[in-house]
Amino acid sequence: VAKVERRVAVFGAGYIGLVTGACLAELGHRVAVRDVDPEKVRLLRAGDLPIYEPGLGDMIARNKERLTFTLDLREALDDAEIAYVCVDTPPSASGDADLSRVWSVVTSLEGATHLRTVVMKSTVPVGTGARLRSVLDAAGLGHVGYVANPEFTAEGTAVRDFMRPDRVVIGSADEDTARLVSELHDGVDGPVVVMDVRSAEMVKLASNALLATKISFINEIATLCEKTGADVQEVAHAVGLDHRLGPHFLRPGIGWGGSCFPKDSEALRQLANNTGYHLQLLSAVIEVNNLQKRRAVQKLKDELGSLVGARVALLGLTFKPGTDDMREAPSAVLAGRLLAEGAEVHCWDPMARPAETDPWTATVRHASPELAVEGADAAIIVTEWPQLTEVDWARAASLMRRPVLFDGRNLLDPAEMRALGFTYLGVGRP
Ligand code: UGA
Numbered sequence: 001v002a003k004v005e006r007r008v009a010v011f012g013a014g015y016i017g018l019v020t021g022a023c024l025a026e027l028g029h030r031v032a033v034r035d036v037d038p039e040k041v042r043l044l045r046a047g048d049l050p051i052y053e054p055g056l057g058d059m060i061a062r063n064k065e066r067l068t069f070t071l072d073l074r075e076a077l078d079d080a081e082i083a084y085v086c087v088d089t090p091p092s093a094s095g096d097a098d099l100s101r102v103w104s105v106v107t108s109l110e111g112a113t114h115l116r117t118v119v120m121k122s123t124v125p126v127g128t129g130a131r132l133r134s135v136l137d138a139a140g141l142g143h144v145g146y147v148a149n150p151e152f153t154a155e156g157t158a159v160r161d162f163m164r165p166d167r168v169v170i171g172s173a174d175e176d177t178a179r180l181v182s183e184l185h186d187g188v189d190g191p192v193v194v195m196d197v198r199s200a201e202m203v204k205l206a207s208n209a210l211l212a213t214k215i216s217f218i219n220e221i222a223t224l225c226e227k228t229g230a231d232v233q234e235v236a237h238a239v240g241l242d243h244r245l246g247p248h249f250l251r252p253g254i255g256w257g258g259s260c261f262p263k264d265s266e267a268l269r270q271l272a273n274n275t276g277y278h279l280q281l282l283s284a285v286i287e288v289n290n291l292q293k294r295r296a297v298q299k300l301k302d303e304l305g306s307l308v309g310a311r312v313a314l315l316g317l318t319f320k321p322g323t324d325d326m327r328e329a330p331s332a333v334l335a336g337r338l339l340a341e342g343a344e345v346h347c348w349d350p351m352a353r354p355a356e357t358d359p360w361t362a363t364v365r366h367a368s369p370e371l372a373v374e375g376a377d378a379a380i381i382v383t384e385w386p387q388l389t390e391v392d393w394a395r396a397a398s399l400m401r402r403p404v405l406f407d408g409r410n411l412l413d414p415a416e417m418r419a420l421g422f423t424y425l426g427v428g429r430p
Contacts, residue, residue, distance in 0.1 A: 117144060
């Protein structure tokens with residue numbers, strides 16, 4: 001636990017803001033989380049979570065003495081020494097990150113008398129820190145430091161990732177500010193790496209781009225495995241045993257999604273374009289990912305012939321298991337493509353609450369995988385929820401009109417599924 005209790009204001013009660021706020025309180029700091037959404041603040045004050053994240057609810061509950069939620073800017077800033085910016089930076093029409101929420105937080109800091117530093121957790125383009133410095137100076141906050149502190153937490157493991165990170169990156173122009181924010185992390189089990197602001201901003205974008213590259217790479221190898229009779233599961237396993245390459249992010253599937261990879265890879269691509277340099281590798285990584293989602297539907301078409309009138313079950317809708325997040329989920333592309341081909345789409349997911357928007361309004365939701373596959377011509381495992389390994393697949397096969405199973409995450413055993421009567425299609429495996 002931290003040696004000195006600091007007073008912290010966190011702006012934004014989304015995934016990042018809530019995890020940051022809760023973990024800083026757990027480390028012994030006094031934290032006020034401010035959001036502009038009254039419903040979110042009401043829920044949090046009532047002890048409910050607006051999102052699903054394992055361990056986060058308990059952490060908030062046990063720190064309620066040190067952790068408050070407010071709509072009121074002044075209340076949050078009251079005696080705050082450190083202001084964390086944790087608002088979202090969605091893509092804008094030009095493909096650049098939309099920083100309007102970031103600017104609105106920073107301009108609201110004017111007159112915060114106890115403030116010593118602003119910490120940027122939101123993912124921002126390289127160069128944002130320099131622009132923010134000018135805004136702070138103009139607002140009479142020239143004495144306030146600035147730290148780029150990108151976050152590397154993944155949904156589903158966010159609390160653990162914050163408390164036991166591979167690294168904490170602190171980008172700062174001056175030593176005192178870097179020390180202040182470093183010490184705020186006393187009690188966090190992981191190395192602190194201090195660097196300049198621009199480099200810290202780049203670390204975040206480069207890390208996510210490289211992770212996305214690994215996945216797109218193995219997805220391309222999977223496609224080639226299909227064409228050559230190799231098994232990508234064997235290939236990925238043995239490739240990953242090389243310690244220089246590592247076993248992680250080599251799981252082939254139907255493409256990456258979520259609130260980070262799609263947005264950050266596009267933001268990095270545009271950042272490069274803005275400098276007049278075209279990131280060729282990253283552009284290919286993004287294109288491979290787009291193709292991967294479309295290839296899934298093509299595979300089904302090849303198997304069933306026409307999809308007109310076919311009933312297709314999508315099993316798992318969230319962009320990955322262990323979350324209720326539907327942002328940029330590959331399932332939306334699959335559902336949209338299937339509907340466009342004239343199929344009827346039935347879905348199951350244990351957590352997702354798809355919005356009442358296209359394509360989900362045209363699909364049918366079911367309470368269990370078995371109900372979703374009943375009468376179906378094909379089922380696609382879109383998200384590898386562990387519940388799907390516990391399905392009585394023999395019964396599922398008997399309930400389907402045609403037992404065609406496309407295992408988009410290589411979750412099940414092909415031989416076993418075929419023995420149960422399925423036409424089994426995997427990703428890159430015979
Ligand atoms: C990702 C990064 O992993 C975090 O380090 C980062 O902090 C975060 O983005 C962020 O920028 O905020 P997250 O989006 O929660 O975290 O999810 P991941 O677990 O990385 O998965 C991303 C996507 O890749 C998912 O759709 C997943 O299904 C897919 N994936 C992942 C694969 O298809 N294969 C793999 O081997 C791994």
